[in-house]
């Protein structure tokens with residue numbers, strides 16, 4: 001699904017530059033559920049944003065689904081994002097004046113899908129995250145966990161090959177975090193490939209594989225031992 005070779009990324013800071021990713025090599029197969037773990041500032045979001053084509057690499061190569069991602073301009077990035085990717089963020093990023101159903105159906109509107117078809121499909125995805133009864137509610141009427149479930153339904157409604165989640169539980173309490181991770185695990189069990197950025201060990205342990213970043217390099221890449229992981233829940 002993903003093949004990254006010797007990826008480097010720096011940010012210009014006036015006359016100096018900050019070398020954030022220093023030679024990342026990463027392969028992710030179809031159907032994996034991978035945590036990208038590391039302390040604040042280790043480069044997790046930078047890596048996820050490059051994978052999500054919200055940012056561009058300096059050197060190295062990145063392939064998704066055998067397509068080499070290069071010479072990205074905004075038009076090409078937008079086309080690939082629609083084709084490949086769904087996003088979930090810490091802050092939900094829902095549109096406040098639209099209902100849960102309208103938020104979920106919005107990506108389908110941009111695809112040009114007809115109203116009835118998009119409503120039916122959006123409702124199906126809302127139901128899949130347990131929120132069919134909340135379709136007509138505004139985000140302000142939903143709990144944090146419910147908002148994130150709406151955001152997950154919105155990310156999935158366009159049937160992306162890959163779901164990217166940057167600290168999806170970062171704004172949630174422990175119990176709600178586990179509920180959201182239960183849904184992420186369920187979606188993975190149904191076949192979706194998912195990358196979850198987190199700095200929380202218990203969240204990482206709910207994934208199948210943990211890639212640890214430190215100061216812009218991968219220092220460890222391990223399968224999660226499901227037996228040991230039980231201790232965290």
Ligand code: ADP
Pocket residue numbers: 011012018020038039040041042043044045046047
């Ligand atoms: P993490 O998500 O692991 O907390 P980030 O990838 O967000 O880390 O950031 C890694 C480093 O890059 C940090 O030192 C951060 O300040 C810096 N950084 C991130 N984005 C930018 C940017 N757009 N411009 C300049 N520096 C950035």
Ligand code: MG
Pocket residue numbers: 044045046
């Ligand atoms: Mg981050």
